Amino acid sequence: QKEVEQDPGPLSVPEGAIVSLNCTYSNSAFQYFMWYRQYSRKGPELLMYTYSSGNKEDGRFTAQVDKSSKYISLFIRDSQPSDSATYLCAMKGRSGGSNYKLTFGKGTLLTVNP
């Protein structure tokens, strides 16, 4: 079983739609949950992070973590064509050998159509 599972899509939505992206994980040691955005031919760029459980909102983006279900989500409201990219979830632990290396999902390719 992979440590992090993410549906690779692709996902295509019209402009203005609400987008829901999610990942599941199996490692209970994960404490930091991140969403990276990667444009074509670029490196991943941190979009949002959450420590432990809960919600975090930043503009049109909301990240949710449910540790009891080992499930994390990213919601994008009022999606824009500029949001078209690959979205990767990433996680890491809090201590020991897992507190620095990121474990990624495969990434979901999102296209927002004008």
Next chain:
Amino acid sequence: EAGVTQFPSHSVIEKGQTVTLRCDPISGHDNLYWYRRVMGKEIKFLLHFVKESKQDESGMPNNRFLAERTGGTYSTLKVQPAELEDSGVYFCASSHEGYGIDEQFFGPGTRLTVL
């Protein structure tokens, strides 16, 4: 301030040849990481430097891969001899603290193709 830079952006080599990838982290970042994405798979951790010391190289695939970080500045990743399965995109990242939420800043990657 310049971000993480990687060179070359793309390399095409024959099986059995040697290739060296270079990464220049953000100035002042003690932590440097190498990751790799093989086609169709997720990005996977290869190793972690703190300054010039290897903190963890548990993700290195085999002894054909050698990473160095001279003087705690730039890093190189050498593949010798290259095999077909080494094809992929190699990302370098750097961060300041290394622990907690310390953001890892990624370079654009080096796309390696082994023929």
